Amino acid sequence: MSSGLLRCLCQHRNNIGARSSRLFSSHTNAIVQPKRNYLRTLALVSVVGIGSYTAGAVAPHPIFAFIAPRLAPGPPSDPDSPESLAYATSMEEALQSLPLLNSLRSQPDADEWYEARPYRHFPEERRVNNLTAGALRGPGKLSIKPLVRSKWDESEAIGFVHVGRGLCGHDGIVHGGLLATLLDESLARTAINNLPDKIGVTANLSINYRAPTFADQFIIIKVRLLEKRGRKVQVSGQVEDLKGNVLVEANGTFVQPKYASMLSNSVVKQAMGEPENGRSPVLLSDGVPPPARKS
Numbered sequence: 001m002s003s004g005l006l007r008c009l010c011q012h013r014n015n016i017g018a019r020s021s022r023l024f025s026s027h028t029n030a031i032v033q034p035k036r037n038y039l040r041t042l043a044l045v046s047v048v049g050i051g052s053y054t055a056g057a058v059a060p061h062p063i064f065a066f067i068a069p070r071l072a073p074g075p076p077s078d079p080d081s082p083e084s085l086a087y088a089t090s091m092e093e094a095l096q097s098l099p100l101l102n103s104l105r106s107q108p109d110a111d112e113w114y115e116a117r118p119y120r121h122f123p124e125e126r127r128v129n130n131l132t133a134g135a136l137r138g139p140g141k142l143s144i145k146p147l148v149r150s151k152w153d154e155s156e157a158i159g160f161v162h163v164g165r166g167l168c169g170h171d172g173i174v175h176g177g178l179l180a181t182l183l184d185e186s187l188a189r190t191a192i193n194n195l196p197d198k199i200g201v202t203a204n205l206s207i208n209y210r211a212p213t214f215a216d217q218f219i220i221i222k223v224r225l226l227e228k229r230g231r232k233v234q235v236s237g238q239v240e241d242l243k244g245n246v247l248v249e250a251n252g253t254f255v256q257p258k259y260a261s262m263l264s265n266s267v268v269k270q271a272m273g274e275p276e277n278g279r280s281p282v283l284l285s286d287g288v289p290p291p292a293r294k295s
């Protein structure tokens with residue numbers, strides 16, 4: 001075989017080997033590249049997942065509390081136990097420290113309002129058979145008595161109420177019926193104070209639920225007098241959280257029974273709470289001006 005032919009065969013074999021090597025290398029790279037992309041994606045998903053879980057555990061979004069509420073122990077069965085009384089004391093301190101409450105107390109028109117604590121002087125023999133003052137009293141429920149700031153002319157009122165975990169329908173979400181009860185009592189307080197004999201009953205109450213009301217928080221109940229006509233009073237109100245989000249809206253009509261003049265309203269006053277300083281509200285609707293501001 002001539003040397004020229006031998007060189008051609010060797011060159012052809014070398015070319016085949018080079019092409020085979022390039023094909024194998026390309027095939028190997030094609031396998032390695034997707035594997036690397038998969039590992040990067042897996043690492044990214046893991047980091048995002050761990051970060052989201054950590055953030056959710058520290059400060060969960062309210063929607064997660066609605067879907068999967070955290071487990072919580074039930075409230076103590078005895079509202080007069082040392083444990084319950086200590087909890088009520090801590091809640092009272094938290095109430096008195098609320099920035100919103102202290103801001104209202106320092107407003108320029110603060111002297112046009114008075115504060116009252118419904119059920120503070122309510123007789124024990126009546127309290128035990130009362131829903132909000134009796135059956136629903138205690139830690140995990142209505143742990144402390146409401147605090148109401150009301151205008152001396154009884155045209156507006158702002159109530160502060162703490163709602164516990166034991167007042168829920170869906171776990172973690174306060175029962176809508178309980179919110180209706182709180183609104184009924186809050187609207188009734190303003191309405192009854194505007195009735196001639198300070199005795200009245202609910203004739204109509206309409207409720208619109210705007211957002212879930214989460215348990216274990218202070219809620220604000222704002223009430224406004226809409227119209228007073230003889231033995232009938234119309235009022236409106238709404239429930240808000242401390243951030244000002246509207247949770248529930250309501251309108252109510254309250255009437256004074258025809259036989260009200262024969263009844264005593266002393267127990268009603270004790271339930272609704274009167275000014276702590278002993279002064280009596282003065283109604284603008286009666287044609288009497290409000291008390292003058294302190295200089």
